[in-house]
Each structure stands twice: as structure tokens, then as C-alpha cells.
Amino acid sequence: MSVQVRIPTPLRKLTGGADEVTIEGATIGALIDNLEAAHPGLKERLCDDAGEIRRFVNVYVNDEDVRFLSGRETALNAGDEVSIVPAIAGGL
């Protein structure tokens, strides 16, 4: 199934400037692999050498951080919206 993926500014050089792309994937892990196939270079930005999502990368499925779901194993359904968002500071 295909889902919409929102691409943050720092990664748009790799998507030809697109702020949203449509990608197939049954899980977040598969989605990232398919993103890499469509836009080479994306995976190493998102994942470390062990394939884990980098510390400063937040991936959301609809409104939930995948760290609260099943991480890379998080299942995707048709029509889901995935957002990739850099961590930002604030508070106090």
C-alpha cells in the first residue's frame, strides 16, 4: 500500500525539492528502504549504521511518534501519513 511521507526542509535536496512523496511500504522499515530506492541517500540520513532511526530524527505515523509504536516494525495502512521531523528544543 502507499502512504504519504512529508519531507523536512533539510532532506528536500534528495527529493528534488518535493515536500511530500508517495511511497509503498508495509512497515516503517520497508518504507525507509523504499524511500532509499526512490531517493538514494535518504536512508543514511535517517538511520545509523545499524539501521536504527537516528537519535535526532523523529518519525511520526499520523500523529504518533514511532518510538511509542513499534519503531521500525510499525505497520502502515493505506492512507497513513508519515512525517519526518528533526528534534527541536524549547520549554521552561
Add this chain to the structure above:
Amino acid sequence: MSETIVRALKCRECGQEYAIEPTHVCEFCFGPLEVVYDYDKLQGKFTRELIESRRQNMWRYKELLPIDGEPSVGAQNGFTPLVRAKNLEKVLGVSELYIKNDSVCYPTLSFKDRVVSVALSKAVEFGFTTVACASTGNLAGSVAANAAAAGLESYVFIPHDLEQGKVLGAGIFGTKIIGIQGKYDDVNRLCSEVAGKYGWAFVNVNVRPFYAEGSKSLGYEVMEQLGWKAPKHIVVPMASGSLCTKVDKSIKEFIKLGLIEDAGTAVYGAQATGCSPISKSVKDGTDMIHPVHADTIAKSLAIGNPADGFYANRVIRDSGGFAEDISDAEVIAAMKLLAETEGIFAETAGGVTLGCAMKMIESGKLPRDESIVLCITGNGLKTQEAVVDAIEKPRIIAASLKEFDLLAAADGVLNKD
């Protein structure tokens, strides 16, 4: 002033350097960017005498703040009192305790006036005319006020259920205030996306590296006010964890520049148990920060996914400090204690700082016989909801001496007759 010593923006993860631009994330590894300086250029030029000759505001340390020339926004901000807390010393059984009181920071009564002054001055240098922020409240008020004074347009984004004092304390300045249905982490995420789409200076997104440097001024002031020395221990409230890292950076910079001796200062972090991902990681002895869904009355600290948590954790551990967290009831008790002993009405985050310090004194993590500074970062008048049911209500009487005599007698107060 002479030429700026700002060298570049540098990725804290991979070390990649970038030119000075409104950007905050490493294009390669997504690590946060930080301002780096050529301190050598200041050797022998940035002296105690020079600093002391300047006006009492945060810009007396301007060489170490990342703007070119003079500040165009918030030129009066900062330089809050450092209070020797004699009464609290007795209650806590410690020998040397100070309160850095940013609850009276100009102009919006929180330490955010420091970071906003730098962020907006930099935004003006970059040519922005609209500024914005994602906020737990204090930042919204500070951006709104400082933008108004500087003639800038502003948009502030907050969680929809903030304290009235924080909402009012931003709205009064004529800012465009947007309440987001969700927690701060949801606001943050939206703002990260908005920042990519609109050409605004988002103080804690695309100008964050500059913004965050403003926090160092709190540390500089503490050291100058202690008589040009660093405390042995400093306790800092943690939301994203940024303040922890910047206080540590301020101390290291003053040591490097020969302004103070190295006192081996240990940095301690404070959180509310309902949102304690950083303190938990420190207590568990790991550097893995697990995001949480925040639930505490200390809303200004309610960031479940702290962007600087990893670095705050490292500063705390490397400096020999510790972190603690306390319940909401303990937060309220500590707010009252600070008010009743030192006459300082801190917001909930201040209760968190004092309450966690008390817990660490009890457990022996904070020694009783060395200097301790508590950083109070916001004003209690903005978080009245937290304590409204915990304080004594006025006793209502008629404007009658007889009625007051009865009341005084009940209190056991003697009159002159």
C-alpha cells in the same frame, strides 16, 4: 566592539561546519547545530574590568553572544539578582545557597528574555520581519513582547491548555497566538513543519543555534555575581535540556578566557516525575532518552521528547552532577517554601528546581557544605492555577476595629493596651 569571534555553525554529532545562516539541523546526520567561536581572538581583550565597566544587562558579555555589532532587540534584558538564601539555608541544613532569580527578568519575567533577545537580534540581522516560536508559555510571552518592542510581527504557537497567565502574558502584546490541540511535543512537531514552509524566523527552530546561546548569559552573571568564581554545584530545571548544556558551556568559556578559576562545577538537572525522561536516563546510568507522554503541572517542563536530552545527560554525568524528579505535590510544597523563606514567587519549574535540590541534599548527592546555586527561571504569577488551592485565603471582616480585635485575639496577637 571589535570583530565578531563567531566562527561557524557546527554539527554536534558529526562535526560538519556550516556558514552563519538561519539553519539548525545538520544536512547530513540531522544532528543539532551549535555556534562555535574563535576564543583566541579574545585573549587578553575580554577582561573583568571591561565587563564591569558596562551597563548591567546580559549584553555586557556580548563578545560571547552570536550577533554582529550591537543588539537591536532586548538591549536591556538580563542581569537579574543572585540572592544569598540565608533562610532557606537553615531549613535545608546547607552552608552556602544562592538563588539566581530570573523570575524578575526584564521584560517578561522569565529567563526566556535572554534567549529571545539574541534570537530576535539575529533574526533582524538576517532580514526577517516576522518571528515565531513553539512555546510552553514563557517563550511565547517573551517573543511577543520583544517583537512588539522591536516592531516585528510575531506568531506564537502554544498547547491549547496552558495556564491563563501564560496565554494572557503573550496575547496582551498583540501577537498572533495559536493554540494547538495537543501537548507541547505536538506543537513542536507542527512548528518544525511550519518553519520549513513559511519564511519566518522561528526562534527555537531555524534560529535555534543563536537563540540557545542566550542562555549562557545566566551562567556568566552567576559567576560575576559570586565575585568572579563558579559555584561548586548548580541546579537547573530541564525541559528540552538546553539550559543545562549552556550553563555548562558558559562556565567552560569563562575558564578558557581566564576570567575564573576552574571550580570543578557539577551541574544537576531537575524534572517533574510526570515528565522525567532526562532525569530517568541519568538515574538509570544510561544515555538513552526514552520519550514519554508528559503529564505534570510543571507545564513549562512538559517536553516528553527532549531535543537536548542526550547532551544534558552527558553534561550532568561528565561534570559529576546528578538528576532528580519530584511529584506535583512536592512541586507545590517547594514553591510555597521558596516564597515563605526567601520572598520569591517562582513558577512551577522553580518548585521543581528547589524540590529536586532538596531531594538530592537529603540523598547526599548535593553536599551540605559547598556552594550551591539554584536557577529559578520563571515567575509564579504566570502559573497561579498550580497553587491557588494550596494557599491561605483572606479572612473577610467588616471595616470594624471590633471585628479585627476579635481576629487578632484569636491569633494571639497582643495590642498596645
